[in-house]
Structure formats: C-alpha cells, structure tokens
Amino acid sequence: MLKTMLENVRKKAPLVHNITNYVTVNDCANILLACGASPIMSDDIDEVEEITSICGGLNINIGTLNRHTIPSMLAAGKKANACGHPVLLDPVGAGASRLRTDTALRLLNEVKFAAIRGNISEIKTLALGEGTTKGVDADVADTVTDDTLDHAVSFAKKFAQKTGVVIAMTGAVDVVADRERAYVIRNGHPMMSKITGTGCMLSAMSAAYLVSNPSSPLEAVAAAVCAMGLCGERGFKRLGKKDGNASYRQYIIDEIYCLRADDLANGAKYEVR
Amino acid sequence: MLKTMLENVRKKAPLVHNITNYVTVNDCANILLACGASPIMSDDIDEVEEITSICGGLNINIGTLNRHTIPSMLAAGKKANACGHPVLLDPVGAGASRLRTDTALRLLNEVKFAAIRGNISEIKTLALGEGTTKGVDADVADTVTDDTLDHAVSFAKKFAQKTGVVIAMTGAVDVVADRERAYVIRNGHPMMSKITGTGCMLSAMSAAYLVSNPSSPLEAVAAAVCAMGLCGERGFKRLGKKDGNASYRQYIIDEIYCLRADDLANGAKYEVR
Amino acid sequence: MLKTMLENVRKKAPLVHNITNYVTVNDCANILLACGASPIMSDDIDEVEEITSICGGLNINIGTLNRHTIPSMLAAGKKANACGHPVLLDPVGAGASRLRTDTALRLLNEVKFAAIRGNISEIKTLALGEGTTKGVDADVADTVTDDTLDHAVSFAKKFAQKTGVVIAMTGAVDVVADRERAYVIRNGHPMMSKITGTGCMLSAMSAAYLVSNPSSPLEAVAAAVCAMGLCGERGFKRLGKKDGNASYRQYIIDEIYCLRADDLANGAKYEVR
Numbered sequence: 001m002l003k004t005m006l007e008n009v010r011k012k013a014p015l016v017h018n019i020t021n022y023v024t025v026n027d028c029a030n031i032l033l034a035c036g037a038s039p040i041m042s043d044d045i046d047e048v049e050e051i052t053s054i055c056g057g058l059n060i061n062i063g064t065l066n067r068h069t070i071p072s073m074l075a076a077g078k079k080a081n082a083c084g085h086p087v088l089l090d091p092v093g094a095g096a097s098r099l100r101t102d103t104a105l106r107l108l109n110e111v112k113f114a115a116i117r118g119n120i121s122e123i124k125t126l127a128l129g130e131g132t133t134k135g136v137d138a139d140v141a142d143t144v145t146d147d148t149l150d151h152a153v154s155f156a157k158k159f160a161q162k163t164g165v166v167i168a169m170t171g172a173v174d175v176v177a178d179r180e181r182a183y184v185i186r187n188g189h190p191m192m193s194k195i196t197g198t199g200c201m202l203s204a205m206s207a208a209y210l211v212s213n214p215s216s217p218l219e220a221v222a223a224a225v226c227a228m229g230l231c232g233e234r235g236f237k238r239l240g241k242k243d244g245n246a247s248y249r250q251y252i253i254d255e256i257y258c259l260r261a262d263d264l265a266n267g268a269k270y271e272v273r
Numbered sequence: 274m275l276k277t278m279l280e281n282v283r284k285k286a287p288l289v290h291n292i293t294n295y296v297t298v299n300d301c302a303n304i305l306l307a308c309g310a311s312p313i314m315s316d317d318i319d320e321v322e323e324i325t326s327i328c329g330g331l332n333i334n335i336g337t338l339n340r341h342t343i344p345s346m347l348a349a350g351k352k353a354n355a356c357g358h359p360v361l362l363d364p365v366g367a368g369a370s371r372l373r374t375d376t377a378l379r380l381l382n383e384v385k386f387a388a389i390r391g392n393i394s395e396i397k398t399l400a401l402g403e404g405t406t407k408g409v410d411a412d413v414a415d416t417v418t419d420d421t422l423d424h425a426v427s428f429a430k431k432f433a434q435k436t437g438v439v440i441a442m443t444g445a446v447d448v449v450a451d452r453e454r455a456y457v458i459r460n461g462h463p464m465m466s467k468i469t470g471t472g473c474m475l476s477a478m479s480a481a482y483l484v485s486n487p488s489s490p491l492e493a494v495a496a497a498v499c500a501m502g503l504c505g506e507r508g509f510k511r512l513g514k515k516d517g518n519a520s521y522r523q524y525i526i527d528e529i530y531c532l533r534a535d536d537l538a539n540g541a542k543y544e545v546r
Numbered sequence: 547m548l549k550t551m552l553e554n555v556r557k558k559a560p561l562v563h564n565i566t567n568y569v570t571v572n573d574c575a576n577i578l579l580a581c582g583a584s585p586i587m588s589d590d591i592d593e594v595e596e597i598t599s600i601c602g603g604l605n606i607n608i609g610t611l612n613r614h615t616i617p618s619m620l621a622a623g624k625k626a627n628a629c630g631h632p633v634l635l636d637p638v639g640a641g642a643s644r645l646r647t648d649t650a651l652r653l654l655n656e657v658k659f660a661a662i663r664g665n666i667s668e669i670k671t672l673a674l675g676e677g678t679t680k681g682v683d684a685d686v687a688d689t690v691t692d693d694t695l696d697h698a699v700s701f702a703k704k705f706a707q708k709t710g711v712v713i714a715m716t717g718a719v720d721v722v723a724d725r726e727r728a729y730v731i732r733n734g735h736p737m738m739s740k741i742t743g744t745g746c747m748l749s750a751m752s753a754a755y756l757v758s759n760p761s762s763p764l765e766a767v768a769a770a771v772c773a774m775g776l777c778g779e780r781g782f783k784r785l786g787k788k789d790g791n792a793s794y795r796q797y798i799i800d801e802i803y804c805l806r807a808d809d810l811a812n813g814a815k816y817e818v819r
Contacts, residue, residue, distance in 0.1 A: 038410060196585065303795065306791055312742065
C-alpha cells in the first residue's frame with residue numbers, strides 16, 4: 001500500500017544526507033522537511049563518512065559535480081553501504097558530458113544503490129555506457145509514450161535485473177521497476193518541466209521514502225513518484241491567472257507538506273506490470 | 274529599546290559579508306535586504322579579506338564548510354577583527370562531525386566574535402568541546418523547556434562570560450545572553466522548524482543588527498531574535514489552508530520586509546533575567 | 547522589433563550554459579525556464595568545454611568566483627567562442643575586490659563576449675581598470691539620472707566601440723548600447739533592488755535572448771532588459787499589503803513566465819539614441 005509508505009516517512013522522520021547540486025539544494029531541503037524527513041547537506045571529503053553514519057540514508061545527485069565532490073560521493077556511498085543505509089543516485093545530465101557519464105558509471109560500479117531516479121535519457125546512458133542527453137532534460141527521441149511503454153517497462157526491468165537496483169525513469173509517464181514488477185505511473189503535469197528541480201526534489205524525497213520503508217524499496221520509490229506527480233497535479237489546480245513557474249514551484253512543495261496518506265491512496269494513478 | 278535596534282538597521286543599511294552555506298544562501302541574502310541591510314557573499318581565500326574590509330560586519334556560517342572555505346573563514350574573521358567589525362558565528366551542525374566541531378572551536382579560538390547564534394546542541398558542543406547534534410537540528414534531549422530554562426540561562430551566561438561573546442541559543446524558547454543579562458524570548462512558532470534556513474537567516478540578520486548597533490550587542494541580537502520570531506508568528510497567521518512550508522518561508526521574509534519598529538516593540542515577548 | 551526577440555526565445559527554446567554564483571543560481575534557472583529557454587549549470591574544468599559545446603550560448607557570472615571556477619570560466623568562454631556561441635559576462639562586484647576586477651578584465655581580454663550586463667559601477671570598473679563598487683550594488687555616485695544620462699550613453703557607446711561588445715548598464719535608467727546606437731530604457735521599479743538576483747536573472751535571460759537572435763545582439767539584450775523591467779512593474783502591481791521582497795521575487799519570475807510578445811511590445815518604454 002503506497003499510503004503506508006508515506007505514513008512511515010511521517011512517523012520515522014528520517015535524517016537524509018544529501019550530496020547534491022547547488023542549483024536546487026534549497027528546494028531539496030524544503031521538500032524533505034515537507035514530506036516529514038530532515039535534511040543534512042554535506043559534501044566535504046573530511047566529513048561525509050561521519051555525516052552519513054548519523055543519517056538513515058544518502059541521496060547522491062551529480063547535478064553540479066566537481067573534482068572535490070566526486071570523491072566525497074564515492075566515500076559517502078561506500079560508508080552508507082557499510083552502515084546498511086539505502087543510497088539513491090540521481091545521475092543528472094549523464095550523457096551530457098563524459099565526466100557525468102563516467103562519474104555515474106563509476107558510482108554504479110563502486111556503490112550499491114537502492115534506487116536510481118532519472119529521466120529516461122539519463123537511465124539509458126547508464127545502461128548503455130553512453131548517451132544523448134540534451135543538457136539536463138530528456139532527449140525528445142527518448143520520451144515514453146503509450147507506443148513505447150512496453151519497451152520502456154521491459155528495459156527498466158532488465159536494467160533493474162542487471163544491477164539489482166530499483167530503477168525510476170520519470171517523464172510524461174513514469175516507470176518504477178525492480179527485476180520483476182514495474183509501476184507505470186500516470187500522475188504529474190507537463191508544466192512540472194518548467195520548474196528547475198522537480199527531478200532533484202523527487203530524488204531527495206525518494207531517499208526519505210526508502211529509509212522509512214526498508215523492506216519495500218520498489219513500493220517506497222513508487223509512492224514517492226506518485227506523491228510528487230499528484231502534488232504536481234494539485235499544485236497546478238491552485239495556479240491563478242498570473243501565476244507562473246515560480247509560484248508553481250512553491251505550490252508543489254506546499255502540497256507535499258499538506259499531503260495526507262489518504263490523498264495519496266485516492267490520487268495515485270498507476271498500474272503494476 | 275529593541276525598536277531602536279531595528280530602526281538603526283534601516284537607517285544605516287549596513288553591508289554584511291557572508292561566508293555561508295549554499296543551501297540557504299539565497300534566503301540569507303533576501304532577508305538581509307528585507308531588514309534593510311545589503312548582502313555580499315564571497316568565500317574565496319584570494320578576496321575575502323578585501324571584501325570584508327569594505328563591509329560593516331561578517332557572518333560566518335559553517336553549514337556546508339569545506340577545506341577551501343575554512344581557511345577563508347579564518348582569514349576573513351581575523352581581518353574583520355583587525356577592522357573592528359563585528360563577526361557572528363553560526364556553528365551549523367557542530368557536534369554532527371569532528372570537522373564541524375573542530376572548525377567551530379578553531380574559529381572561536383582564533384577569531385574574536387561579537388555573537389554566536391545556534392541551537393542549544395550546537396552551543397553546548399562549543400562549550401563542551403563535543404556534542405550530540407542530530408544532524409543540523411537540536412538534539413531532543415537538549416530542548417529548552419520551562420523546567421530547564423533556569424539551567425539554560427545560567428549556562429548561556431557562563432559561556433558568555435568565558436568567551437566574552439553574546440550567546441544566542443534559539444529553539445522553542447530563545448535565550449540571548451551576555452555575561453550579566455539574558456533575554457528569554459518567547460516569540461516564534463513551532464512550524465518554523467519545518468523550513469530550512471530560519472536559523473541561517475536569523476544569523477545573517479543578527480549580523481546586520483550588530484553592525485548597526487555597535488554599542489549594544491546584546492540588545493541588537495535580542496532584537497533580531499524577537500523580530501525573526503515575531504515574523505514567524507505573523508507569517509503563520511497568513512497561512513491559508515493549502516499553504517505549507519514553502520509559502521511559510523516566503524511569508525516570513527515578507528514579514529521581515531514589512532516589519533515596522535512599532536510592530537517589534539509591541540510584539541516582542543521577552544523578559545530579562 | 548523587440549517582440550520578435552521574445553518570440554524567438556519561445557520558438558527556439560535555447561539551451562544556455564551558466565557558470566554562475568550559488569546565491570541566485572536557482573532563480574537564474576527558473577527565469578530561463580520562464581522565458582522559454584533551458585538552463586544547464588556546470589562549472590568543473592573537466593566538463594565545461596563539453597557542456598558548452600552542446601549548448602547555444604554561455605552566461606558567465608562572477609558573483610561567487612573562486613580559484614576553481616575562474617579557469618572554468620576562461621576555458622568555457624574560449625570553447626564557446628570556438629563554437630560561435632554568444633557569451634555574456636556579468637561582472638558581479640567588479641571593483642569590490644582585486645580578484646573580481648582582475649578576473650573580469652582577464653575574461654574580457656581572453657574571451658570574445660557578445661554582451662556585458664552589469665550595474666554602472668561594475669561597467670565603469672571594466673572600462674577604467676579599477677572601481678569603487680559598493681559590494682555588489684552600484685556606488686550611489688554612479689547612479690544614472692536625467693542629468694548624467696547623456697554622459698552615460700556616450701560612455702556606453704565608447705566602451706562598446708572599444709570592445710566590440712554590447713554594453714548593458716542597468717539601474718534606475720538602463721542603457722544598452724553598441725558602437726552606434728543606445729537603447730535608453732525606463733522600465734522597472736525601485737523595489738527590484740530589494741531582491742537579490744534581479745541582475746543575475748537578467749543576465750541569464752539576456753544570454754537566452756542573444757542565442758535566439760544571433761543577428762541582432764543589441765535588440766536582443768534591449769528586449770531582455772525591457773522584459774525584466776516590465777515584469778518588475780507588473781509584479782509590483784500584484785503586491786498585496788503583506789507582500790515583501792520574497793513575494794516580489796516570485797511574482798517577477800511568474801510575470802516573465804506569463805509575458806506575451808504583445809505585452810512586451812506595448813509595455814516597453816525606451817528611446818533609441
């Protein structure tokens with residue numbers, strides 16, 4: 001039950017360590033607080049292992065990676081593994097530069113992730129070892145539609161099988177898969193792509209859901225994805241005539257703050273394949 | 274009179290140098306503008322001394338410290354001391370890692386601070402040389418309640434005595450103390466803890482109050498703490514049914530922008546012990 | 547026609563590479579999305595050339611420059627030049643420290659810019675090789691008024707002539723000039739100076755306008771400046787009694803999101819000298 005996943009986050013109030021980009025970091029912190037978790041941001045090699053030890057889980061986002069934070073990501077990831085904490089990877093812009101692709105692949109190789117959350121271009125880059133990401137957005141050729149959905153589901157399951165990681169490919173239709181089952185999720189609104197950081201926020205929140213639901217990683221991530229999409233729908237309804245993407249950003253975080261477990265149970269639109 | 278403190282900030286429009294974390298930096302800049310000051314952010318060792326020289330005061334926040342910014346904090350702090358500018362320390366997460374604790378202690382040792390603003394766990398860590406901070410939030414065991422208030426006041430005064438620094442421990446009840454007197458402040462709202470950066474913003478604003486009121490550091494910080502808490506109350510009243518922590522963050526900064534000296538005089542809830 | 551400039555941004559949806567400060571970076575990303583462009587932020591020397599190659603243009607903002615990002619700015623700028631992409635410089639705080647002044651001058655020397663956008667103190671610093679910037683705001687002595695406008699226009703044209711770069715000096719009155727013509731723009735509202743990042747946002751947006759209008763750099767930047775000022779006016783009208791600078795920031799980005807080409811055509815207040 002997805003609603004239990006949300007309830008567990010509110011009940012356990014997990015502390016999540018984030019090594020994340022400086023573009024959307026404030027939104028990531030606020031959405032973690034909104035969903036009931038607590039954030040801590042720390043990226044210096046001299047403290048990341050200690051910081052991650054006192055947390056429940058780790059969110060690694062490579063959005064503005066650099067030569068000082070990459071070793072921190074690796075060290076924190078390994079330490080979180082040693083602690084038995086779930087680690088999530090958001091491979092922002094994998095495919096857009098060799099550095100991003102290589103770093104994401106290296107992380108995938110050296111750290112055991114509980115989940116990877118990215119757009120389909122980023123996920124394909126990880127699966128294939130190279131990609132054609134258009135900056136930090138998905139390549140149009142990669143969009144998941146009803147025509148390509150069967151293929152996307154099978155691709156996600158295979159990649160989950162190969163890696164042993166829950167794969168969350170988000171876009172117009174979201175696919176969240178482990179080796180056996182895939183949630184196909186139809187929550188969300190196209191205008192969400194006009195806000196920077198909806199993906200980053202979802203990754204941070206997914207990490208909190210993973211920490212709070214250790215025995216159900218697939219359902220945990222699926223619940224976070226449904227929650228984000230549903231709040232995108234609800235926030236959109238709140239938009240007035242003069243509101244644009246800045247107000248929309250705010251409304252979405254507000255909706256996550258206000259979202260009750262029953263709202264999620266009633267509003268989640270998904271099928272399991 | 275606390276209202277004079279606020280009026281002086283608006284009158285003098287001090288320029289405040291901030292070496293601060295990248296999580297809440299935008300909010301710190303906007304709250305400085307809101308209260309009537311001007312922000313400048315700069316953390317490179319090659320310019321921090323020069324930058325701090327042209328400012329009126331310095332706010333050092335160790336929230337996302339790293340090996341490149343720590344030397345900048347020390348250098349800027351010493352330069353601000355040489356210039357006779359007030360320097361404020363926000364020891365974010367002291368106690369959560371050895372690096373944070375050591376850096377805060379080293380700063381306290383090498384720089385003469387006008388004030389330290391933190392939660393009680395962070396302040397205790399500085400006083401004891403070690404701590405049990407839960408990430409960047411106060412440890413529950415440390416919460417100041419009416420039962421523990423006497424102890425907290427006496428602790429703050431003693432630490433102020435030992436260091437010669439105004440100590441601001443903020444939480445459900447705030448204690449702002451120098452060696453002789455303590456303001457016990459009961460402004461604020463519990464929901465403020467659901468926004469990232471209320472502490473950071475308060476520290477930045479306190480630095481502006483210190484610069485503008487050089488002969489009254491205790492009252493300056495107490496006024497900033499009352500102002501922040503009062504705007505937390507006023508912002509909370511503005512919250513609609515669909516508003517969450519994102520709107521609340523915005524309303525609090527707005528309230529600081531709109532706050533008049535008389536509002537502060539009428540709304541401040543404190544006793545001096 | 548300025549409205550064509552705006553339409554081209556919406557039509558072409560350019561990808562803009564930003565090496566920018568961490569204070570206002572989220573606002574820069576959101577305003578790029580609001581105006582119809584896409585942002586990517588990247589500042590590591592190991593990827594900036596590759597990232598800038600897949601973009602249409604580059605925005606270099608020195609607001610929180612450091613010894614790791616300065617080489618990235620130079621490398622990305624040269625690569626963008628080699629690719630034939632327009633590059634914009636925002637010399638934040640030039641004049642406030644030797645590092646900022648020298649870095650801005652070095653960038654100007656080694657990179658061919660399409661435009662420079664700054665306040666008058668920053669631009670004067672670049673033209674004279676030194677300056678008296680008050681932090682990151684313009685020196686009061688530098689304010690462009692009707693009395694000093696003739697001088698400012700002639701100064702901007704001469705600097706444009708010397709450098710071959712479109713010069714945008716923004717403040718109470720904005721002057722956007724190439725070697726022959728200057729747009730004198732009277733859009734905007736004084737309260738815009740109470741928000742951090744209006745200048746940074748304008749620079750990011752100007753880069754998007756430059757990319758989308760390669761044959762009209764002067765008009766492109768003038769259109770962006772008019773759009774920002776006009777949205778400052780429109781956002782100001784939306785302010786309620788309890789709104790302050792935080793809401794104002796949000797409304798301005800919202801207004802950029804909602805701005806139609808006809809709104810810009812009707813609302814732009816400028817003369818060409």
